[in-house]
């Protein structure tokens with residue numbers, strides 16, 4: 001079996017699981033997009049993924065991502081999902097369509113400045129640390145309102161979604177409150193009605209817990225190992 005066939009087989013299995021989760025939640029399959037997280041694999045695999053119809057690609061490290069982007073950047077939609085240092089912002093903006101890891105004011109300032117230079121409005125996801133784990137990046141929920149106020153005059157940032165990472169646990173059911181929490185923040189923020197923060201997307205759920213995330217409203221699931229784990 002070729003690598004492409006193997007990927008297709010895994011994708012088919014994932015599709016069945018997504019369909020079942022959507023059905024349980026009364027959602028349409030079209031409401032959920034798969035981001036293939038390709039940090040574990042090389043650019044050949046990205047080519048195979050694009051060939052089998054996966055068109056959202058996620059990378060979490062700028063240095064690793066750039067050569068892959070050079071090769072395939074004109075195909076697919078690229079998502080930057082990892083912690084982003086302000087000094088790397090200039091490499092990312094203009095290449096990646098979405099930043100999932102907006103988590104502090106200094107980063108917002110850097111993105112806004114770069115967006116201004118390129119005459120772009122950059123769609124961002126606000127990363128919120130719902131679980132409160134100290135090892136996780138993300139804005140503390142307590143700081144969300146202040147963050148939105150402080151960024152509301154940044155014309156080159158649009159907050160299109162929220163992103164979170166659930167704790168890695170054996171039983172994915174335990175992650176449900178984290179995903180529910182993120183969805184509640186979406187509703188709360190939308191009630192505040194900031195012009196730059198109309199939240200339509202929830203980026204949540206990974207290989208271990210994507211079905212629970214779909215049941216709780218995920219619109220982007222970020223799948224690494226379940227899809228592209230090297231064999």
Ligand SMILES: *Cc1c(COP(=O)(O)O)cnc(C)c1O
Pocket residue numbers: 037039060081082206207208222223224225226
């Ligand atoms: C690695 C990574 C993923 C994918 O993780 P898997 O458990 O392999 O699916 C998703 N999101 C982020 C931010 C990551 O760094």
